[in-house]
Each structure stands twice: as C-alpha cells, then as structure tokens.
Amino acid sequence: MQICPMAYIVITFPLEVRPMMRxxxxxxxxxxxxxxxxxKRGYRMVFTRWHYFGEHGEKYHPHLNILxxxxxxxxxxxxxxxxSIRRKLLPRSIAKGI
Structure with a gap:
C-alpha cells in the first residue's frame, strides 16, 4: 500500500472573532x-485538529490544522x-476584508 499525496492546511482566525471561539x-x-x-470539493480523507496557542503560549490563538x-x-x-473557506467559516463582513 502506498501513501497518497497529502495537503496540510492551517486555518487561522482574525482577532475580531477569537472571543466567540472560546x-x-x-x-x-x-x-x-x-x-x-x-x-464537497472532492477531498475524501480529511483529518482535523485544533490548536489554541501560538509559539509562546501566552495568547489565545485558535487555529485549525487540516491534513x-x-x-x-x-x-x-x-x-x-x-x-471558499473564508466565506464558509467567517462572518461576511470579516471575510471580505481578508
């Protein structure tokens, strides 16, 4: 069995929406x-994991890792x-500005 090519995606969120993400x-x-x-876009194997802090751990920085x-x-x-990810996950007013 061979390992298929994989993509690694990190979804970060702007400061404006982080309070609701607690x-x-x-x-x-x-x-x-x-x-x-x-x-829906054709990816069959989707693995997700939330991380909540950055490199130093002092700030709440939720980001979703996807393989x-x-x-x-x-x-x-x-x-x-x-x-498409921005439009789906963020409020419209914030997604437009990114």
Missing amino acids: DPQVLALLRKKARRLLR CDGGWLPEEQLAELKD
Whole structure:
C-alpha cells in the first residue's frame, strides 16, 4: 500500500472573532463546516485538529490544522480554496476584508 499525496492546511482566525471561539460548540461547528466544505470539493480523507496557542503560549490563538488527500495545488486553485473557506467559516463582513 502506498501513501497518497497529502495537503496540510492551517486555518487561522482574525482577532475580531477569537472571543466567540472560546465556546467548544463554536469550535466543533467550524471544524464540521471545514470538513464538509473540503469533502464537497472532492477531498475524501480529511483529518482535523485544533490548536489554541501560538509559539509562546501566552495568547489565545485558535487555529485549525487540516491534513487531507490531494497534495499540491496551483496558485489559482489554492486562492479559490482559501476564499471558499473564508466565506464558509467567517462572518461576511470579516471575510471580505481578508
């Protein structure tokens, strides 16, 4: 059995939405939305893991790590994927500004 090419995606969130992300139900919903979006786009294996702190651990910095099948994407496809993730996971007013 061979290991298929995998992609590693890190989704970070702006400071404006981090206070609401202290709720475990919100984190669970965002994780499910990200998985659902990637599966709709054709990714079959999607593994997710939340991390809550940066390098030094002094600030709350939730970010979602995703490992999925598919490997490298051309720049245009990657930009389109990032936009679709932003639109799905962030409030519209914030997603537009990023």
